[in-house]
Amino acid sequence: MGSGELSTRIDAAASRGRKLVGAACGCAVLAPMVIAYVRLVVGGWTPQGDEGLLAAKVHDVFSAHPPTMGMRSTTGVTDPALAAHQPGPMQFYLMAPFNVLVGERPAGILLGSLAIVAASALGCLWVARRIGGTPLLLIMTGAAVCMQGLLGIGGVVRPLNPYPAAFPALLMLLCAWALLARRPTPAWLYVVAASYVAQANLANVVLVGALSAVLLVVGAVRVRAGIESTRFRRSVIGGFVAAGALLLVWLPSLVELGQHRPNNLQQLASYATSGGAGARIGTLDITGAVLSGLTPLPGLYPFARAVAMPSPTAVTVVCGVVFALAMVALLVRELVALVAARRSGRRVRLGVVGTGGVVWVLAFVSFGLSTWNIRAGYVPTYWFVALLAIVAFGWSVLLLAAWPHLTALLGRLGTTGPGRAPSAVAAALVVVSLLVGVAGLGSYKWDDSDQARGVGSLAVGYLRKHVPPGTPVRVDGDGFLPFASLTQALAYLLPAAGYPTYALTPWPQPEDTDFRLRDRAPRAAVQIVLIDIVNGKAAGPAPQGGIRLGQVRFHGAPDTVTTVWVG
Template structure:
């Protein structure tokens, strides 16, 4: 009896010790796995390329933080839209486009708000400040760069990663330090487009792992700006056609019928296709909601804008479109730096040189010896060159959306991305065509020399002055800081504040800058101009402000030297003069119910 009664007690004690040892063993095993992964990452041959490519982005972010960069203009509106992602007023479409400048009936937005949602968490960590936006853009660009190099490593190791690193550095040089961390939707799409091109190359080679990467990056690019959407649509259509043909050849059935498949390709519960479908469903859900609930919806407006341009003949002539598309392959003007000069058509000589590069790409895609070590006739270099030619042709078509009266350099930013990818494709193809023995003999010295050149290429990117590019932010802060200080001193916290600009500079830059900063100060702000149709940003429009709102007047002196009339009771508050800017007046009208009580 004693023995049997004691047995459970003796049995329970080892069980507790065993459970504790099991938990400790699991922790040790997890720690060991993390240690092994960290060791592998530190010693991975890809790491030097990644560090080289990320250094300009890191340097740009640090320079922006040190300078105290704060958003103004469209950047400030993006900052407010990012804040909306964590509010009941969720963004459903992208930023306002310029389609309504000539005809307000054609007013539309860029296709989607994915950028706002991706920047939300980093921005929230730093209180939705300018530093938070910089952090979000830096992380977004860094993720795109890392994804580009990781996929390149999977495709061909050093032979592919080395040219791709050069392409990344060239794109960083073209944008410059100021634009590498600017949240404006046009620039945010540049590195994701490069990632989309590299992942599309992998898909064309039959590697389905990066399918979801292409879906996410291409969606971000297409939603960010209408200028990118036609190019992304053309590449996606190419991939769909290639995928359908391969499905038929492999399974002898039309997709989505399963047909026959080899044992090595049996069904997986969460294969690349299903993951991609989930990514697309989440990324396109907000525009789909807008499509079903808004009248007129954004898609209808974009199609109307396109149809109106075709009827009016407002697009760029075909010969100029070709010159614009291929001219960036030969970056003569300002050594490929992005700027307003891009809106000027390239000279015939530059266009001719660009056509020679296109011819080289075509020859590289179809010429050369086929590798006998693989069943696939298409190598990485051949496939990348073919995709570059296709993308340039698609960009010629995409530029037909450009209206001459509102020509802007940002419409041509996709051609810069395609151009750096094209040169990387040529570099990959050249390395493929080198004899195996030559690659083995000169491989390591050549890689070291190439990496040294890449390091030298970092110097102009890291040392480029940003004073001119960040002047708008600096000038806007000289106005927004005293305005917000006056609001804090005179207005009750949480009051409604409407910002009313008069003049070009207040309208384009200052109103949104003041709105962004005053919202961070705890006021409910209305600082966005009215819109001819219902939109998801209606709660921020000036005409949505309550009648008893605090009014902030930002006014430029009129051409006759007088100031616009103000309502009775308005207090004029001095502002410091901003060098090189129009003379500005700041006035404040505070209703009695919103006045701050002394000492509160």
């Protein structure tokens, strides 16, 4: 065998090894989220409350009223005059084809959310490999599996708008890292990921804006410096593609600017400049919460699975501070090395690890600044989902810097042979991901979903037997559960079954779902009435001459049942 043939065989074997490692990493990242999807579908997950509204907007994408606004936000909780929506409806358009594919069923809503999360996670692996090769690919796989374990089954594939943004946020950070480090990564991918993150939750806007501003400035400087080069021509083409993607993903929001007065941008501006109603959370408290969210030990500060932000403790704050200082120290080390190299006359740039450190510091500081307008009182944890991505990104930078030392240590310990470390790590990650999917996602709180499914079955079952499809339906309700959960569930389930539905109560400001207001129902509409009975006392009167379809017990409060009537 000649040396050339031997070299070819060695290269082919190495290529197969890299492909196998990549495939294993992809499987490891996908396994927990697919298991979560199957568990929710088999358990009969049904959208209700905010998720019911979200599902209704997904249904509306292929209707005469496509959504032009994001989800309702909590900006008007203390002052209705400040009520606004999230910046955009991108999530609904991405989920809609999957909802139709499954036949307008709750499984289709979950599938749309799974598609967003899975595509973003695989995109993270693809960009990670371009930045740091196989080492960063393996590190990112571990970070992605850990993120899913922290989110739990209630956050991995649930469509509630902040949760699916966790992996797009991580993808956005990686794309920013790649672009600043001059790794071949399409700018449009950053644009799509960043736009999704910004549109998903108002809490992410400062983070996205800061990263995007830095990338624009750096990009402009680079283009100006290389105006005669081939790279400049590629940059111009990439810039036009990115601009086209930007216009496409923000088009519904641009259309909305001319639909309502005040439009959503004006509503958001009013909130941002108002100072808000009510006292802000103390600076120390919110700083403690953000720093605690940086705890590098998974589960030590379990905000990802909590309903409201838990109180920070001395231990969690110290752990967060140590993690932040480690990232700053890493960046300082890289900057000192860069300065020393330039003083010696070498023309060098900041390395990959140093660039990652810059992105992390920028992301963390901008996220911290985004909390300035949070008010005292109930602070839901999903406002802080992007912090999970920032922590995962920071771990990736730290471990990439330590990778040569880790592999050398494994070699000295004799745990892996030369060149076998990536395969061994990938195999271990697959095993860990399966364990996370099977045992590490926790249990789902089914009470709201079960009741929504029960109420929907009664209403849809009656309509299909007695009312022709296309007949308008008005949904009224008395009591807390109809107001907060069940009418929103029917706002999705009934249109999906073929019945135009009027179920929503008025919002303080104009919105794209005004056509669903119950007051706009035709006089001939069939009426569905939901009435809570708490401790034997009904929240409202039964409709005169109505037909009682049945009762659904709320397992979360044994003394609460909801009666379903047809008026």
